[in-house]
Amino acid sequence: MAFGPFLLLALMEGMVSAAVLALTAVGLSLVFGVMRVVNVAHGAFFMLGAVTAWYVAKAVPGPAVAGFLAALVVAPLLVAALATLADRLVLRRLHYDPEATIVATIGLLYIVEQAALSLFGPDARPVEAPFTWRLQLPWFGYSGYKIFVVLAAAVILLGVYGFLTRTKAGLVMRATQVDRQTAQAFGIDVDRVYAGVFALGAALAAVAAVLVVPISQAHYKMGADPLLLSFIVVIIGGLGSIRGTLWAALIIGLGDGVISMFFSPTLAKIIATLLVAMVLVFRPQGLFGAKA
């Protein structure tokens, strides 16, 4: 294959990872922005979404589309319910103290991962894609499902953006993000907002996982990479800034696709982690955030 088409393929693969990454990272960013909680269990929620998708796809009879659509509904709801429970039982009792919640979500990560290992098992299991249509380009054929993933992610992200900017609930969330105490003084039930945000963040991770699972298989440790990459994206985009997160997801996703096609993926990860550390040290507001 010539260099041009090869680069095109790398960019298309990059778009797919950028789309999934954007969904996952926006969930993480939302939780950090509004609640100031660094949710280390975010990757575990992602994994749980994928595992649920596998169970649902197996349980629903008929064509693969039916199971896929069912999973797209069930997985986020289930994961959101679990997140709400975690918020009620643990995070709220810690009064959302940033350091205590990190330790607690690390614990949560271990619990969820171990539960998945015990119930789901150590094997990676595939989920059938809802359709097998292929886009035939002059140089190579490309999975139509992957294109669908990009479009679906874009639609969902637009929905989230609309929800945050156009609805009352979104306004309440943003008000809480800007100033928790003033919001409370205006009669906003901050505890409910936090529970809602935490559930929404977890649901976004679960949706991303359902979308990606026909491409990459469900596995109990699959949450580690999305977690790390989401961290990177959220930090580079500026902690708590949704727009910055989206831009960063696009750049990191495309960059990851291209770099790992031409260089060693381990080297790419080393560079990315060091970059994140340096950004936090020298530009804590992120590369896209305004100076605080």
Next chain:
Amino acid sequence: MSVRVRIWGLHLAVLLGLWALQQVLPPYHANNLARIMVLAVFAMGYNIAFGYTGLLSLGHALFFAAGMYGAGLAVWQLEWAALPALALGLLAGGVAAGLVGLLALRTAGVSFMIVTLMFAQAGYLAILYFGRVTGGDEGFVVEAAGRQLFGADLATDGPRAVASLALFAVAMLANLVLTGSPFGRVMVAMRENEERSRMLGYNPFAVKLVALVISGVYSGIAGAAYGVMFGYVGANFATVQYSILPLLYVLLGGLGTVLGPLLGAVLMFYLVDFASSLTSAYLMVVGVALVVLVLFAPLGVLGTLRERWLKWLP
């Protein structure tokens, strides 16, 4: 009885108790005890940063691994003897902590946690990436020639017991002296109120950096000793899990107490040991322990004891 006598009496009694345990325990548990004491030295180092100075790091695996690889590679690649290799490990831990601290200490709180986590992750990935030198994922065995100290092989039962107790004793007494010293007080002052300490004329950055380097030295020698005494060095010891482990020990045993890390290590070690005899799900135990601890006993066992009854506990 003056407080000073009480403190030294208690800690010397603990050392004596450990020595007595080594004499009576069967080999399996004596070996566990050696492992626990080395890990407790690691946790003690962690406690100096987290418990006393208030620096919650998620990257101490890097310092532990720096010590372990510093000593292990010196033996494996350069064929050094055990003593200089251990010294190099200690140094490597301190230098790694100093370098990370120079950058990471410009941040605080959550950012500090993430920066240290990212540096440790980069360190782990670097070990994998330079697999030709480091042995990569599989790690390597520390050969018998590199485990000789004063004519005894440190990886055999008897010498290992003596060496681990000696290391633990030195580390604990040094910790005791440190917490009683003026510098120890300043560390605690940084944790309690950084602004006020600054106003009193102390430089927060310098104090924290020194505390972190001391913490790194502890982690480094613990890592080096672990590698030499158990004869194996592997990338596994550089993973996030080895940053969480000392955090867990300290949280369980007691934040900012000299004996807390040991108590936490003993309790956690046998809790996991006991749990893995029931189920294979030992990570579940770690997870539940973390959640329960931050929820119900954020000060740990000894921290709670000190708050309620034993006000003099260092």
